[in-house]
Amino acid sequence: MHLFQFSQSLVPHDELSLVFVTLFSVVGAAALVFFYLNTRRRLGLIVAAAYIGSALGAVTAGNLFGFVVFWELAALSSYLLVIYRRDEIQLASGYRYLLAQIIAGASLFLAASVQYGLTGSLALGEPVPAAAALFMLAFGIKAAAMPFHVWLPDTYPELPVHTTVVLSGFTTKLGLYGMFRFFGGTQAIALWGLATAAFGAIMALRTNHLRRLLCYLLIAGSGHVMVGIGTGHTDAAAALLINEVLYIMLLFMTAGIAVRSAGGEDLPRLQGIGRRMPWLSSLWVVGALALVGAPPVGSFPAKAVLKEAVSPLGWGLVVVGLLMAVSVIRCSWRLFAPGSGSDGPLRPVSPGRYLPATLLAALSVTAGLAYRAIPLSALHGLPPLAEVYSPVKVLEAVLPLLLAGALFALLRSAVAAVGTSSRPADVDRLYARLLHGHTYLSRQLADKTSGHTQEHLMVITAGLIVLIFLLI
Amino acid sequence: MIDHLPILVIVVPLMYGFCAAILKYFSVRAARVGFVSASSVQLALVAALARQVALQGTVEYRLAAWHPEVGIVLVVDVLAVLFAAIIAFCVLLVAVYSADYPAADSTSYFTLASILTAGMTGIVLTGDLFNLYVFIEMTSLSSVALVAVNRDEKGIRAALRYIVFSIVAGLLFLLAVMLLYGASGSLNMRIVAGQFAGFAPNLQAVVIALFAVALGIKTAVIPFHGWLPDVYTGSPSAVSALLSGAVNKTGIYMLARLLFTLTSPGSHGVLQPALLAAGAVTILGGHTLALGQTNVKSILACSSIAHTGYMVMGFGVGTAAGVTAGLFHALNHMVMKSGAFLSAEAMSTKGQDIQQWQGLQKRVSTAGVVFVVSTLALVGIPPFGAFMSKWQLATAAIQEGLWHAALFVPLGTAMAVLYYGRVYRSLFSLRCEESTADTDMQHLTTVRKLVLAAAAVGCVAPFLLHGGLLSVLRAAALNLF
Numbered sequence: 001m002h003l004f005q006f007s008q009s010l011v012p013h014d015e016l017s018l019v020f021v022t023l024f025s026v027v028g029a030a031a032l033v034f035f036y037l038n039t040r041r042r043l044g045l046i047v048a049a050a051y052i053g054s055a056l057g058a059v060t061a062g063n064l065f066g067f068v069v070f071w072e073l074a075a076l077s078s079y080l081l082v083i084y085r086r087d088e089i090q091l092a093s094g095y096r097y098l099l100a101q102i103i104a105g106a107s108l109f110l111a112a113s114v115q116y117g118l119t120g121s122l123a124l125g126e127p128v129p130a131a132a133a134l135f136m137l138a139f140g141i142k143a144a145a146m147p148f149h150v151w152l153p154d155t156y157p158e159l160p161v162h163t164t165v166v167l168s169g170f171t172t173k174l175g176l177y178g179m180f181r182f183f184g185g186t187q188a189i190a191l192w193g194l195a196t197a198a199f200g201a202i203m204a205l206r207t208n209h210l211r212r213l214l215c216y217l218l219i220a221g222s223g224h225v226m227v228g229i230g231t232g233h234t235d236a237a238a239a240l241l242i243n244e245v246l247y248i249m250l251l252f253m254t255a256g257i258a259v260r261s262a263g264g265e266d267l268p269r270l271q272g273i274g275r276r277m278p279w280l281s282s283l284w285v286v287g288a289l290a291l292v293g294a295p296p297v298g299s300f301p302a303k304a305v306l307k308e309a310v311s312p313l314g315w316g317l318v319v320v321g322l323l324m325a326v327s328v329i330r331c332s333w334r335l336f337a338p339g340s341g342s343d344g345p346l347r348p349v350s351p352g353r354y355l356p357a358t359l360l361a362a363l364s365v366t367a368g369l370a371y372r373a374i375p376l377s378a379l380h381g382l383p384p385l386a387e388v389y390s391p392v393k394v395l396e397a398v399l400p401l402l403l404a405g406a407l408f409a410l411l412r413s414a415v416a417a418v419g420t421s422s423r424p425a426d427v428d429r430l431y432a433r434l435l436h437g438h439t440y441l442s443r444q445l446a447d448k449t450s451g452h453t454q455e456h457l458m459v460i461t462a463g464l465i466v467l468i469f470l471l472i
Numbered sequence: 473m474i475d476h477l478p479i480l481v482i483v484v485p486l487m488y489g490f491c492a493a494i495l496k497y498f499s500v501r502a503a504r505v506g507f508v509s510a511s512s513v514q515l516a517l518v519a520a521l522a523r524q525v526a527l528q529g530t531v532e533y534r535l536a537a538w539h540p541e542v543g544i545v546l547v548v549d550v551l552a553v554l555f556a557a558i559i560a561f562c563v564l565l566v567a568v569y570s571a572d573y574p575a576a577d578s579t580s581y582f583t584l585a586s587i588l589t590a591g592m593t594g595i596v597l598t599g600d601l602f603n604l605y606v607f608i609e610m611t612s613l614s615s616v617a618l619v620a621v622n623r624d625e626k627g628i629r630a631a632l633r634y635i636v637f638s639i640v641a642g643l644l645f646l647l648a649v650m651l652l653y654g655a656s657g658s659l660n661m662r663i664v665a666g667q668f669a670g671f672a673p674n675l676q677a678v679v680i681a682l683f684a685v686a687l688g689i690k691t692a693v694i695p696f697h698g699w700l701p702d703v704y705t706g707s708p709s710a711v712s713a714l715l716s717g718a719v720n721k722t723g724i725y726m727l728a729r730l731l732f733t734l735t736s737p738g739s740h741g742v743l744q745p746a747l748l749a750a751g752a753v754t755i756l757g758g759h760t761l762a763l764g765q766t767n768v769k770s771i772l773a774c775s776s777i778a779h780t781g782y783m784v785m786g787f788g789v790g791t792a793a794g795v796t797a798g799l800f801h802a803l804n805h806m807v808m809k810s811g812a813f814l815s816a817e818a819m820s821t822k823g824q825d826i827q828q829w830q831g832l833q834k835r836v837s838t839a840g841v842v843f844v845v846s847t848l849a850l851v852g853i854p855p856f857g858a859f860m861s862k863w864q865l866a867t868a869a870i871q872e873g874l875w876h877a878a879l880f881v882p883l884g885t886a887m888a889v890l891y892y893g894r895v896y897r898s899l900f901s902l903r904c905e906e907s908t909a910d911t912d913m914q915h916l917t918t919v920r921k922l923v924l925a926a927a928a929v930g931c932v933a934p935f936l937l938h939g940g941l942l943s944v945l946r947a948a949a950l951n952l953f
Contacts, residue, residue, distance in 0.1 A: 065863075069854040076853055083900055091900055095893045102889040105853065106882030113863060113878060117870025130875075435890075439763060446764030446774075 013062060016180055019238050019376065020059040024170065026363070027249055028052040031166045034253055034356040038162035038260075044084050048166045051077040055170040059177055063122035068105075068112045071142075071174060075101035078171055081163055082155060093155045100141055100151035104175075108138035124181050135182050136189075143175030143222050145192055146199040150428040152219065153203075157211040157265075161256030164211060168218060168252050169245055176225055176241060185232030193226025194316045201323035205330075205415065208267040209422035210255050213327065217291060218248050220324055224306065227317065233309040235378035240306050242374070243299035246364045247290035253357040254284045258335070261347040266422055267334045274335035276346060279354055281335065286361040288332055290368075292325045292404075294397050298367025301388055304397065305378050318400065325404030330415055333408070477524060478533040478546040481517045481556060482594045485510060485563075489586030496582065504571045507582045511567040514589065515560040522553045530951075532599070540599075540660050547599035547661070551948040554799070555596040555725045558806050562717035563589050565807075569814050569923040570710040581621050585714065588614040595722045601649045601659045604726070608645060608690075612638040615719050619707040630706030637699040641689035648682035651675060665733045676735075680743060683730050691723035693750050693784055694757040697777045701761065704773030705824075709817030712769065716776045717810040724783050724802050728795065731787070732952035744790045748877050751785025754778065755880045759887035769824045771891055772812050775850060778884055779805045782865060785877055789868050795949040796942065797864035803945070804849070804857040804934055811846035811927030815839045818916055818924070830898045838916060840899060842924040847895070849931035851888045857934025864942075 035048050054077055057070035079101060083094040111127070111134035118128050127135050141148040152172070156164045183189045200220030207213045221244040228237025257280055258273050259265045274281035286297060293303035303321075307314045371379045371388075382388055408415060488510035496503040525531055530549040534540060548556075567585070591610035598604050616638060620631035653659055655675060656667045668676065685696070692700040704712045735743060758778025765771045779801065786798020818839035822828050833840040849856035862881050869878040916924075934941055 069859075072853045072859070073855065076848070083896070087902060091897045095897050098893050098896075099886075099889055102851070102853070103886045106885045109863070109885070110866065110878065110882040113866035113881075114870050114875075117867045117878075438890075442760045442762075442764035444764070445757075446761050 013060070015375070016177075016234075016238065017059055019242065020173070020177055021056060023242055023245055024052065024056050024059065024173075027169045027245055027360070028056070030356040030359050031169055031249065034165050034256075035162040037353050037356070038256070039160070041084075044081070044163075047077055047081045047084060048163075051081055051166065052170060055174055058174055061124075064112050064115060064124055065122050067124065067178075068108055071108060071178075072105045074170065074174060075105050078167060081166065082159060085160060085163075089158050093158050097151050097155040100148075101171075104138045104141035107134050107141070108178075111135040111138060127182050132182075135178065139175045139178040139182070140192070141175070143172050143179065143226070144196075144219050145175075145222065145226065146196045146219070147427050149196070149200075149219050150426055150431060153207075153212050153215040153426065154428060156215050157209060161211075161252075161259055165249060165252045165256060169249050172218065172222055173241070173245060176222060176229070179226065179229050180234055180238070184229060184234045186230055188230065190227050190230025190310070190313060193223045193228075193230055194313055194320070195223070196220070196226060197223025197317070197320045198323070199223075201320050201327065203424060203426065204327040205323065206419050206424040207421060208419045210259060210265045210267060210270060210331070211252070212423065213267075213331065214248070214251055214255060217251075217324060217327060220320060221248060221291075223320070224303075224317065227310055227313055228306050231310045231313065233306065233378070235376050236302070236306045236309050239302040239371075239374065239376050239379050240299065243290060243297070243302050243364065243367055246360050246367065247287050247297070247299060250283065250357055250360040250364060251287040251291065253360065254280055254287060257349055257353060257357070258284075261349050263347065267331065267419075271334050271337050272340045273346070274332070275338070276340075277349070279351075280349075283354065283357050283361050284332070284335065286364060288328045290364050291328055292321065292401055294401055295389060295394050296368045297364050298371065299364075300368050300397055301371045301379060301382060302367075304388075304393065305382070309378075322400050322404050322407070325401050326408050326415065329405055329408045330419065474520070474524065476533075477517060477521045478531060478548050478597055479535065481514060481521060481560075482546075482590050482597065484517060484590075485514055485586045485593065486590035489583045489590065492582040492586060493580070503582050507586065508564075508567050508571050510586060511560070511564040511589070514593075515557075515564050518553065518556045518560045518593075521548060522557060524548075525550060525553050541658060541663065544603050545599040545660065546597045548597055549948075549951045550944065551725070551729070551799075551951040552596045554803075554944065554948045555721060556593055558721055558803055559589065559592045559596070559718045562714065562721075562806050562810055565810050565923055565927060566710050566713050566717070566814070569713075569920055571919065581618070584614045584618045584621065588618065588714065588719070592718055592722050596725050599661050601652060601661055601664065603659075604661075605642070605646055605649055608726075609642055611719060611722065612642060615711075615715060618711045618714070619703055621711065622708055626706040627708070630703045633699050634703045637689055637696075641686045644682050644686040644689075648679050648686065651679050651682075661729075661733060668734045680731065680735065683734075684727075684743075684746070687723050687727045687730070688750070691720055691727065691780050691784070692777050693780060694754045694777065697754070697758070697761075700777055701765075701770055701773045704776065705767060705769045709769070709813050709820075712773070713810040713813035713817075716773075716813060717806040720776065720780065721802050721806060724780070724798075727784070728787055728798070728952060732795075744788055747784055747788030747790075748874065749788075751781045751783075751788050752877055752880045754781030754784060755884045756781075759884050759891075763887065763891050765891070766826050767824050768816050768820065768826060768829065768895060769813070771895070772809065772816060775888065775891075776805075776809060778888075779809070779850070782862065782881070782884070785880070786865050786868070789865075789872055789874060789877070791868060791872060792946060792949050792953060793864065793868035793871065795952060796945045797861055797868050799945045799948055800861035800864055800934070800938075800942065801858065803941070804861050804931075807927055807930035807934075808846050808849045808856075808858060811842055811924065811931060812850065814920075814927065815843040815846060815924055818920065819843060826895055826898050829895065831901045831903055833899045834902075836916070838921050838924060842928045844896065844899070845928045846931055847892045851892060852885045855935050856931045857938070858931075860935050860938045 032048060036045060051074060054070050054074035058067055058074060061067040061070055079098045082097050083091055111131040114131040115128055116122055144152040156167060179189060197220045200216045200223055204213050204216035225237050225241045228240060258270060262270050262273055290297040290299045293299045307317055371382060492503045492506060495506060525548055533546040535544045588611060591607050591614060594607035598607060616631050616635045619634055620627040652664050655671050656664045658664055689696040704715060755778050758774055758781055762771045762774035765774060782801045783798040786794045819832055819836050849858050852858040852862045866878045866881045
């Protein structure tokens with residue numbers, strides 16, 4: 001369909017767009033159900049739906065212009081979603097969220113106009129060299145790649161649990177979608193992705209705030225996908241991305257339920273909650289297994305394919321995977337440890353609330369077993385079940401997990417000593433300082449240039465012109 | 473009568489201005505209703521004129537049928553009628569909104585606003601240089617008086633500053649006109665433009681510099697912007713909307729008209745780079761100034777400076793596409809800024825400081841929504857018109873290889889979010905200032921809500937209808953080449 005001057009297809013127009021549309025539709029539905037179960041505010045639901053719709057629009061856009069428009073619409077609607085409950089903390093972090101999103105949008109805007117101005121074409125594909133850095137900046141901010149990630153662990157943990165769930169599925173994924181479109185096979189993206197993954201994994205170790213920890217693991221997951229994109233194995237990367245979205249949303253849902261019923265989200269406070277809520281803990285286990293890429297969950301075949309494909313960087317990913325596993329084990333240990341962190345009784349959770357999370361867990365497991373049904377050649381071309389789940393391969397995947405477990409057991413006190421902050425120091429302080437400096441300079445400028453300075457300046461200029469006129 | 477349309481669109485508001493001065497002694501209400509009707513008639517006349525231009529092409533009207541070499545002509549082409557429409561629309565918006573606006577003792581508002589309308593329309597229609605100067609002065613004097621219409625200290629101070637700058641600009645303009653008359657012996661723009669290329673190079677340079685500085689002061693291009701923040705902040709909001717939405721656009725019109733008719737694009741080496749540089753500095757400086765403000769109206773005022781920069785930059789690109797983008801932005805800016813100033817007016821019963829707006833969204837929901845919509849439009853994101861005009865501007869600049877210029881367009885967007893974001897943060901807050909908690913918020917009348925809604929629709933419409941709009945704007949831009 002040609003809407004206005006830009007081409008907007010209402011159906012996916014190639015394999016990549018098909019993958020994203022299917023994924024966004026499924027997790028979008030699950031996220032909306034979760035949202036509805038947690039809050040009955042109609043306005044919030046409408047905004048959430050508009051946000052998911054804009055994300056769908058961006059991945060179906062047939063040309064660059066449509067992509068830019070829907071990208072910015074998604075940024076705008078997600079900002080409204082962030083601030084709609086309007087408490088002070090949300091408004092403050094929403095301000096920074098909007099700023100990050102608009103900078104990404106402005107950068108994409110300039111990149112797109114450079115691309116169009118130079119080539120005269122709005123096709124999605126190879127960026128011209130002049131625009132490449134700008135595209136990279138835009139996608140990097142949106143995908144929360146280090147060091148442009150600060151908006152994510154700043155905003156997501158402060159929001160109501162259902163809002164975090166909705167946001168976690170789409171904003172960063174739009175950035176990754178852009179990288180898929182423009183930077184398949186760009187070495188720099190692969191290295192950047194590895195750095196991001198390592199950074200996310202390390203920061204996750206340092207924090208003990210459940211949802212912020214998940215945010216850093218989300219960043220690490222995006223890093224994995226970037227490695228796949230950068231090394232040119234976009235198919236494997238797409239396979240991992242599907243699973244990553246499923247498990248991170250599942251983890252945010254379970255974390256959300258736990259946080260709401262315990263009434264706090266520092267790990268010590270959540271101690272022992274897993275024992276008291278068995279269904280919740282089984283969902284958590286599925287998510288945790290998916291996160292570390294252990295069988296029988298979907299990311300097992302996907303991660304195995306990716307590690308094999310990116311062999312020179314594969315070792316980096318193994319180390320990062322180990323760190324992520326330590327984080328997950330640390331969380332799970334807390335959740336299942338004896339004793340109770342909170343004095344009061346847990347808020348009861350009606351069984352219906354588990355519905356969307358259960359759906360995602362089921363999908364995750366299905367993706368692990370019926371991987372050949374997914375129309376991506378990386379998965380489609382894999383050998384049958386028995387071969388993929390051969391004892392050697394399974395052991396290969398479980399070994400790091402065991403190693404991480406051993407590490408954790410040995411260094412438990414050290415790990416606990418590192419991860420005591422609910423908001424560990426990040427590079428955001430640097431940005432805050434820059435912003436303050438800028439504001440200070442603007443105030444100075446506003447003070448200095450008002451008043452009589454201006455009048456003098458004008459008279460001098462006018463005088464100069466008259467003088468020139470008299471001289472000639 | 474259809475033949476006399478060009479002069480009617482000037483005479484109708486002028487006549488109403490004098491009628492209102494008498495009418496208000498009999499009934500203030502009648503004066504108000506008359507103002508709204510006169511503005512509606514004005515818009516209808518401009519629409520009829522636009523139809524005439526669309527059917528016949530450029531319309532030339534000779535006053536009292538004098539020959540163009542000695543008499544005054546009005547030349548109505550697509551560009552002129554476009555700006556006449558922008559002005560008439562803005563005036564109508566403000567007129568309806570402010571129908572019950574000024575206190576009863578400042579009813580000279582109607583007279584002044586009507587004379588202002590006549591002056592502005594005259595500026596865009598006339599084809600005679602001296603006549604243009606007369607209309608400029610008419611516009612300046614009535615707008616200066618409007619700034620002080622409430623007779624409060626802030627307004628009078630602002631008006632004083634405004635008049636100093638206006639007079640200097642007017643004198644520089646007059647000097648340029650005198651030079652042109654001395655060299656060509658004519659005041660008709662077309663005749664002067666035809667001979668301009670034959671003038672001594674020094675004379676050409678001085679005339680262009682004089683026009684550029686005079687209009688730079690009028691449109692508040694940095695470094696001539698010093699008057700604008702005080703004036704827009706000090707005047708009543710309806711007047712700010714008029715100044716920013718309409719009066720400023722007449723300056724933009726003259727800039728395009730004079731510089732491009734006198735010099736064909738590309739012929740004057742320095743002019744295009746100078747306009748580009750002025751545009752870039754104005755965008756950057758305007759946004760930076762806005763960032764340093766804590767008063768919402770001052771923020772809007774400084775953002776007006778920045779937005780002038782986008783238009784000037786469009787002219788600086790110098791191609792038809794660039795000028796089209798500049799004109800498109802002028803159109804968008806009129807409706808966005810009017811909407812922003814009018815909704816800010818509805819919300820600042822307690823004050824205009826950002827802190828005083830804390831939690832206001834709950835109390836004045838319509839005005840708040842329109843404020844957010846129009847300021848987001850000013851930021852320049854979809855689905856608002858300014859996104860389209862910024863897109864046109866950036867691509868036009870890059871097609872000419874002007875990277876450094878295009879860079880400022882998204883930079884401005886990012887900076888605008890910094891300061892509007894602060895306002896939103898306060899606006900959406902659930903915490904109420906004690907001072908605002910017990911205030912009776914003034915209730916917006918239905919008419920005012922409709923005006924605000926129209927402004928909000930006007931922010932979105934250019935985005936959706938940009939295909940048709942762009943073809944009109946391109947025709948207008950081609951009038952200059």
